[in-house]
Amino acid sequence: MSAFTAKICIVGDFAVGKTSSIERFVNQQFSEKYLTTIGVKVDTKDVRLNNLNSDLKLVIWDVAGTERFGALEFSYLRGAAGCLLVADGTRARTVHAALHLKKQIEERYGKMPFVFMLNKSDLRSAWDVNEANLTELTAACPDFFETSAKTGKNVERAIEKLAERIAQNELSAQV
Amino acid sequence: MSLADEIAAYLQDSFVERHQPFCICVDDSYRLTDWWGSGAQFGFSDLQRGHDMQTLAPFLIGNLSSEPVILPVVSTPHTGPVEVHILPHGNDHFVLLLSKEDDHAATLVRQQTANEVRLMHAHQQKLIRKQRELIAELIETKAELELRRLEAERANLAKGRFIAMMSHEFRTPLSSIISYADRILEPDCDATSAQESANSISRASRHMHDMVNTVLDDARLEAGRKTLHERPFDLRSLADDLSAIIAPLAAEKALSFAARITAQAPECVNADDGCLRQILLNLLGNAVKFSDSGQVALVIDWAAGQLTCSVTDNGPGIALADQERLFQAFERGEQHESSREGSGLGLAISLKLAEAMRGRLEMDTDVGKGCRMIVSVPAPAVERRSSEDDALSPPDVRLQARSPAVILICDDDQDMRAIHEYYLGRAGYELLMAGDGQTAVDIALAQHPDLVVLDINTPGLNGIEAATLLRRRGFTAPIVALTASDASKLDPELFAVRLRKPLRMPDLLDKLNDLLRSSEVHI
Numbered sequence: 001m002s003a004f005t006a007k008i009c010i011v012g013d014f015a016v017g018k019t020s021s022i023e024r025f026v027n028q029q030f031s032e033k034y035l036t037t038i039g040v041k042v043d044t045k046d047v048r049l050n051n052l053n054s055d056l057k058l059v060i061w062d063v064a065g066t067e068r069f070g071a072l073e074f075s076y077l078r079g080a081a082g083c084l085l086v087a088d089g090t091r092a093r094t095v096h097a098a099l100h101l102k103k104q105i106e107e108r109y110g111k112m113p114f115v116f117m118l119n120k121s122d123l124r125s126a127w128d129v130n131e132a133n134l135t136e137l138t139a140a141c142p143d144f145f146e147t148s149a150k151t152g153k154n155v156e157r158a159i160e161k162l163a164e165r166i167a168q169n170e171l172s173a174q175v
Numbered sequence: 176m177s178l179a180d181e182i183a184a185y186l187q188d189s190f191v192e193r194h195q196p197f198c199i200c201v202d203d204s205y206r207l208t209d210w211w212g213s214g215a216q217f218g219f220s221d222l223q224r225g226h227d228m229q230t231l232a233p234f235l236i237g238n239l240s241s242e243p244v245i246l247p248v249v250s251t252p253h254t255g256p257v258e259v260h261i262l263p264h265g266n267d268h269f270v271l272l273l274s275k276e277d278d279h280a281a282t283l284v285r286q287q288t289a290n291e292v293r294l295m296h297a298h299q300q301k302l303i304r305k306q307r308e309l310i311a312e313l314i315e316t317k318a319e320l321e322l323r324r325l326e327a328e329r330a331n332l333a334k335g336r337f338i339a340m341m342s343h344e345f346r347t348p349l350s351s352i353i354s355y356a357d358r359i360l361e362p363d364c365d366a367t368s369a370q371e372s373a374n375s376i377s378r379a380s381r382h383m384h385d386m387v388n389t390v391l392d393d394a395r396l397e398a399g400r401k402t403l404h405e406r407p408f409d410l411r412s413l414a415d416d417l418s419a420i421i422a423p424l425a426a427e428k429a430l431s432f433a434a435r436i437t438a439q440a441p442e443c444v445n446a447d448d449g450c451l452r453q454i455l456l457n458l459l460g461n462a463v464k465f466s467d468s469g470q471v472a473l474v475i476d477w478a479a480g481q482l483t484c485s486v487t488d489n490g491p492g493i494a495l496a497d498q499e500r501l502f503q504a505f506e507r508g509e510q511h512e513s514s515r516e517g518s519g520l521g522l523a524i525s526l527k528l529a530e531a532m533r534g535r536l537e538m539d540t541d542v543g544k545g546c547r548m549i550v551s552v553p554a555p556a557v558e559r560r561s562s563e564d565d566a567l568s569p570p571d572v573r574l575q576a577r578s579p580a581v582i583l584i585c586d587d588d589q590d591m592r593a594i595h596e597y598y599l600g601r602a603g604y605e606l607l608m609a610g611d612g613q614t615a616v617d618i619a620l621a622q623h624p625d626l627v628v629l630d631i632n633t634p635g636l637n638g639i640e641a642a643t644l645l646r647r648r649g650f651t652a653p654i655v656a657l658t659a660s661d662a663s664k665l666d667p668e669l670f671a672v673r674l675r676k677p678l679r680m681p682d683l684l685d686k687l688n689d690l691l692r693s694s695e696v697h698i
Binding site for chain 1: 229230233234236237238244245246247248249250251252256275279282283286287290291293294297301
């Protein structure tokens with residue numbers, strides 16, 4: 001059995017639910033109150049990947065929300081093995097912001113695994129993301145999940161999918 | 176101490192007081208090799224050399240490199256907001272932590288407020304967008320409702336006109352029927368007068384029958400219930416039949432009438448001849464009705480499986496404004512609103528029939544010069560029907576029983592019973608008569624007739640209940656339904672034939688003869 005540590009970053013526009021998703025994933029908690037993140041919050045979580053017979057310690061960097069990265073935000077992304085892109089289904093522009101951040105990260109750090117979390121699926125009826133947006137999204141990010149930090153829907157699955165992609169990369173590099 | 180030294184000392188004291196710097200040193204495996212200052216306020220207590228710092232300082236993971244790394248604001252579950260400087264030093268790394276508590280609180284309030292304002296703005300924009308969409312939808316719905324209201328008003332007016340017109344159309348032949356019937360009942364009415372009166376009653380009632388059929392046809396077409404009955408038929412027979420009806424009408428108005436079939440037309444085509452006949456009768460009838468002089472002409476042409484019939488007249492033509500409207504039910508041209516008789520359904524029905532036949536009906540007209548109506552429908556050429564087919568139902572055998580049989584007639588109307596008794600008796604059938612459903616059931620079960628004709632709307636046991644009861648009691652002979660309603664809605668399992676009133680006696684006899692003949696074959 002293999003065990004290793006990986007740094008991942010969770011990025012997206014402000015108030016899309018990045019911190020709430022991590023709080024749900026790490027501590028199984030959710031708060032309705034919106035509290036903005038300043039700088040970066042770093043947390044850890046051990047993940048067991050049964051299908052790869054592997055343990056992974058995720059060091060999760062929850063980066064303050066932004067539409068585009070400057071030098072400051074890039075400093076937080078250094079050494080990341082993969083990224084969680086988060087957008088808010090009730091604000092279509094946050095989807096475009098997330099895709100733009102993905103492009104910026106790839107330009108700066110090259111290809112790496114991305115998982116897209118389209119959050120607030122508990123408010124599906126209020127979404128202004130249409131079917132065309134969803135098609136565009138799944139084409140850009142095949143690892144796509146409709147999530148809800150509030151109910152917990154798909155949050156664990158999405159983050160474990162990223163962990164799995166990172167572990168696969170790591171294992172193939174070891175071979 | 177110089178002033179510069181004093182200021183530098185002041186700044187140093189001030190910086191240390193504000194940021195409470197704490198420094199650790201770790202090797203490449205994140206193990207603590209040394210530390211300086213107090214780390215308690217950063218959650219770094221009980222430190223020991225060799226301690227793995229990955230848990231206490233997870234931000235180190237992936238950030239130990241040969242270049243200095245500065246992380247402006249970092250929080251962990253153990254540490255409040257700190258500024259982190261990671262500086263390479265030989266094989267180790269100095270990690271300098273500076274408290275950002277003071278700045279952080281102010282920045283948090285500022286950023287939180289800014290984000291909440293942006294969120295509110297985004298929400299407001301969304302509401303405004305939604306409101307605009309709703310207003311646009313409301314305007315559209317209002318316009319549509321207004322359109323519907325105008326359409327309904329127009330339809331209502333047209334129907335009102337139709338009812339007034341039909342009332343007139345029905346009253347005329349009805350007056351004729353009443354008057355001639357009264358004439359027959361006069362004591363001085365001789366055989367010749369009675370014959371003439373009967374002819375007039377027959378003509379007037381057939382006219383009323385045609386009018387009812389026209390209105391029902393329109394309703395059927397409107398409901399999409401029209402089914403096509405395609406079969407081979409002679410174009411020459413069609414032209415001759417139409418000429419036989421239209422030529423006398425044209426002659427009454429001193430119009431000439433000509434029907435022509437072009438050389439390339441085949442003898443026989445496959446299509447619904449009944450529908451086509453109805454369309455052409457409507458068009459020819461209109462041409463005669465609206466022409467006061469000149470000629471009415473029918474030309475039947477055919478090319479590549481398409482039959483094209485054109486009806487031309489020298490009438491007043493149709494104004495551009497009326498052209499589209501005339502194809503709608505109950506609409507008539509402005510100049511003919513009240514001057515000519517008619518239901519206002521002819522063209523609407525003809526158009527729907529042409530479309531039901533997968534064809535077209537078009538109009539080519541100039542006001543004052545006449546009108547040309549062109550109907551084209553798919554009609555592939557076929558071999559001429561055999562003489563055996565033509566011999567079906569020869570007119571000379573109508574009104575005669577094909578086999579001796581006993582028929583039970585059930586009708587609550589005494590006059591209808593009498594007319595059935597007269598025609599069917601004269602044709603050679605033995606008759607049993609019943610005035611209600613229960614009597615019909617009793618007679619049928621007692622005397623076992625070869626065929627039963629049931630009026631559906633009878634007092635007490637109605638026709639459907641009587642037929643059901645008969646079948647339940649083992650009665651097996653064919654049962655024929657007669658109804659003034661939609662006969663197709665009756666159960667075909669219960670009734671061998673379903674007929675709609677009014678029905679001409681020769682047609683009824685044809686149906687009964689066929690039915691009795693086929694039951695004999697089955698027996």
